[in-house]
Amino acid sequence: MQQQTDQALITAVLEGNSSAYAELVNRHKRFVFTMAMKFAKNREDAEEIAQDCFVKAYRSLGSFKNTSKFSTWLYTITYTTAMSFLRKKRIATYSMDEEDNHLQLENHISSFQANVVEKKSKYAYLNLAISQLLPDDAAIITLFYQSEQSLDEIGQVLKMESNTVKVKLHRARLRLKEKLEYLLKEEVKELL
């Protein structure tokens, strides 16, 4: 149903009704922005990436062949754009082995000022743990759990075989669990 409606909107855009694109943007903006957040780590850069994705998708809308879901196609653009952004900005990824990790964690937590209430909740810790994963791991987990994409579709987005995605998903979840354990220490026993 959703796919048909997406297709109807795409047809409307291709027939010259560019305002129909606003509906497509509204429908997918939250996930695209969430994906961008996994790479950029701050709202300003994530918004820039997400907006760039939608503009690129608009330019290439004529080449969308409808052989996959529009969301899968859009997430492929999102992943590619976010990776290019990372290469340009060379954002440092966190490692649990680094000595100044505690300082980084504190800084990172304080950057989530908007979520002060949520800060101590398990979701805040989970988001924090996901944000400390490698971009590929964070992308796989986000695509699997938050976009309802199958392993095959995630494979299309990340340009990998579905079996590779499955193995990477297993590893990403194990790493996530380790990071959560590290973050929560004693609290993890209560959480898990």
Add this chain to the structure above:
Amino acid sequence: MKRIEEQIWDYIDGGLSNKEQEALAKKIADDNEYATVYAEMLELHSLMASVELDEPSMSFTRNIMDKVNLETAPLVLKTRVDKRIIYSLSAVFLVAMVSVSWFAVAHTDFPALALPSFNITMNLQQLVSPLSLQIFFYIDILLALLYVDRLYRSKKA
């Protein structure tokens, strides 16, 4: 042999066959280690599945539409590239090539298919003249300018 965690994730994701699914369910029920890992993984799984998506700013869609309205309207590729034009051009070139080949073969005399003999003698004095040197340097300068231009463009990008 899969690790316990991998088996449990497959079980939770529903990636096992019915037989394997039943066998693992029995193991979880009987084995304390499996039961503990299963409880942990299931909690993490449901936690990850319930995480909400991030919300972009209120002006997000408006900003995109402002940018989109400056773009050229997208067109379906089919309307942009008419295959009939490509086929017509191909046909014209094919006919031209066949005609020229046929004409060349028809007007060529093959005297017993003998290979012609080549007498290659080079006079270097004639080749290295002031004019040829000038042409050589001119091409070199042109290539250098092209290279610098390309280098500058790539740095600018």
